[in-house]
Amino acid sequence: MSDTPLELQLCHDLRTAEGLVTLNVELRLERGSITALTGPSGVGKTTLLRSIAGLVKPQSGRIAFGQEVWFDSDKQIFKIPQQRRVGLVFQDYALFPHLNVRQNVSFALKKGEDQGRVDELLREVELTKLADRRPHQLSGGQQQRVALARALLPNPELLLLDEPLSALDRAMRLRLQDYLLEIHRRYQLTILLVTHDLGEIFRLADQVVKMDEGKIMNQGTPEQVYTSEFEPSPGPVLYGEVLSCHVENGMATVQALIDQRIHKFRLSAAEATSLVVGQPFVLRYSVDKPVFEKVR
Amino acid sequence: MNFEPLVLTFKLASIATLILFGLALPLSYWLAYSRFRGKVLVEAIIGMPLVLPPSVLGFYLLLAFSPGYFFGAWIEEIIGLRLVFSFPGLVVASVIYSLPFMVYPLQAGLQALPVSLREASYTLGKTPWTTFFKVLLPNAKSAILTAIVLTFAHTVGEFGVVLMIGGNIPGVTRVASLAIYNEVEALNYSAANQYALVLFVITFAILLLVYSVNNRLFRVRHPA
Known part of the structure; x- marks a missing residue:
């Protein structure tokens, strides 16, 4: 051999x-x-x-x-x-x-x-x-x-x-x-x-x-x-669907479905304004904090 | 009732089927896998008995086998066998006549097997010989059964060829199908009926048995 x-x-x-x-x-x-x-x-x-x-x-x-x-x-x-x-x-x-x-x-x-x-x-x-x-x-x-x-x-x-x-x-x-x-x-x-x-x-x-x-x-x-084939990634991106959104004292509690699991987030009421129950959204992790965006 | 024609029929069918099985194994293997261009010619020749009137085939075989022509004379000289109006002649004629019924199902059965079975066996170091007997044939069981039964049944049902080549000699070449014809010619309907009924029942029983066995084989390999 x-x-x-x-x-x-x-x-x-x-x-x-x-x-x-x-x-x-x-x-x-x-x-x-x-x-x-x-x-x-x-x-x-x-x-x-x-x-x-x-x-x-x-x-x-x-x-x-x-x-x-x-x-x-x-x-x-x-x-x-x-x-x-x-x-x-x-x-x-x-x-x-x-x-x-x-x-x-x-x-x-x-x-x-x-x-x-x-x-x-x-x-x-x-x-x-x-x-x-x-x-x-x-x-x-x-x-x-x-x-x-x-x-x-x-x-x-x-x-x-x-x-x-x-x-x-x-x-x-x-x-x-x-x-x-x-x-x-x-x-x-x-x-x-x-x-x-x-x-x-x-x-x-x-x-x-x-x-x-x-x-x-x-x-x-x-x-x-x-x-060499991939663009440098801006960080992980998650796609989800808003299940519920409650605003109380300027803070919003959002329940969302991401990858078949229900997750809970707490956001400022201002941040939550773009989220609509029943609508899909994108969650981007940037270096300092997560950003929620409505899917257009 | 004279059982001689029935015994003769089943003896002829058994011998012809046995010979054909041995003959058709290498032939169908070659037809299934060879990429030789002249293959279609061979396939067409094998298939001729399917479409040719049996009397035509019988007539030419009669000429070929007769000692007055080259092939018949040659056979008689070499092996001392006269093929016209004799039982060996019937066997040879039946082998030719039933060849497609043995070869085609076997060929189709082999071709239906995934190529990868053969290739897997080769990469495991097995010869084509071992592969054929240990892998291909065991997986073509239902095709083998169909081929054997069709061949046997087709030989039992022969009339034109055996009449031409055998000449309807009692105890030598008078098979059951000829005996029925003879009895009808002599207006002896009840004797004709006896032969006919026996053939009918026996062939039906064979087919029934074979297809029920085949069905079971098939079910085991392909569960619902």
């Missing part, structure tokens, strides 16, 4: 809903890093992943992992998926419907290989209790964990995830991000994941690769890639 990272350079024509897109990408993944691949749909993110896994043969280019050359169009080298040590988690999870959870994971075992690793991985993703369930009896997040355990079983050095968490609710996403970080730490994997979620990118990724129209537009740490 060497420390050379994944290196790829490839060219491939894609027919998408928006017409012909030429995928033309050069990319390096450092060993043990987590890289997020992001960008609008139909720009070749999935094709890039599938090329690395060996499910798509690019028209030209080169893909090397460590000392191994997986693809080289000049030298006519193309390693089939079975010969690459890549774990791939599909967007639709691709669990085998006729097998239960344990069988899905142990499917990845080689002939005569010990079952112990299956138990270990099931424990890891907390699915031991559901081992006898079929995929259709599981929630999205549980299916996702089965797919993850199954992809990890052959001990891949490179894990590819195609929008793994996009179909899940927020709480489940956060938990699965924890799993991913834990697994990344434990197995020292190199991870490449497709995602659109900014929170996910900042939480997980060492490196972000933004793609558009088949090309890499921007690349770097999440801070480098995203901080």
Whole structure:
């Protein structure tokens, strides 16, 4: 095992809903890093992943992992998926419907290989209790964990995830991000994941690769890639709705609904004049004090 | 009642179905996944028995199998088998005649499976062979069942082809459908009715059994 990272350079024509897109990408993944691949749909993110896994043969280019050359169009080298040590988690999870959870994971075992690793991985993703369930009896997040355990079983050095968490609710996403970080730490994997979620990118990724129209537009740490994009913020802004407003002795007590919760404020009667019960408002935090404004 | 034609019918249908299943597995796999351009030609040829009058197919098979022509002479010389007016000839003709009933449902069943199942198996290091038998076929159970039943039933119902190629020889090639025709020709309606009724009841029972099993398979995989 060497420390050379994944290196790829490839060219491939894609027919998408928006017409012909030429995928033309050069990319390096450092060993043990987590890289997020992001960008609008139909720009070749999935094709890039599938090329690395060996499910798509690019028209030209080169893909090397460590000392191994997986693809080289000049030298006519193309390693089939079975010969690459890549774990791939599909967007639709691709669990085998006729097998239960344990069988899905142990499917990845080689002939005569010990079952112990299956138990270990099931424990890891907390699915031991559901081992006898079929995929259709599981929630999205549980299916996702089965797919993850199954992809990890052959001990891949490179894990590819195609929008793994996009179909899940927020709480489940956060938990699965924890799993991913834990697994990344434990197995020292190199991870490449497709995602659109900014929170996910900042939480997980060492490196972000933004793609558009088949090309890499921007690349770097999440801070480098995203901080340049945003205007400096004047401070947090909250949107709410006024529920009630009582004025007494020159002071107003306002009850407002902000983010599905009721909050109480005390303002001067003058400040409260712009607030109307039943109307939306904006609450701006400036450095010294909050400012309420009517929404126009 | 002479049971010979009925036994012959079910023997023929069983053997033809068995052979067709073995033949159709690789063929339908190839048709489902190959991107070979000439594929449509193969599909069209396989589908011919669906639209061709059985007598036309039977006529050409009769010519092809006859020792007076090249193929028939060649077969007789190589394996010493005469395919006209013989039971092996009926089997070969039935295999050709029922081919689309086995191949098409299998092909459709395989194509209906998500591509990612196959790809997931490959990335887990499994060969196409293992993937086919351990992943694809088990998930195409209802297609397999449909293919087998359609093929069996279609072979039981053969008339034109078996008449042309088999020649209605009692105990050798006179299957139930021919026996019914014979009895009607001889104005022996009650004997014809006996054969007809047995075929009717047995085929209905088979279909009923198969579709109820299929229904259950289907429900288990797609809960409401």
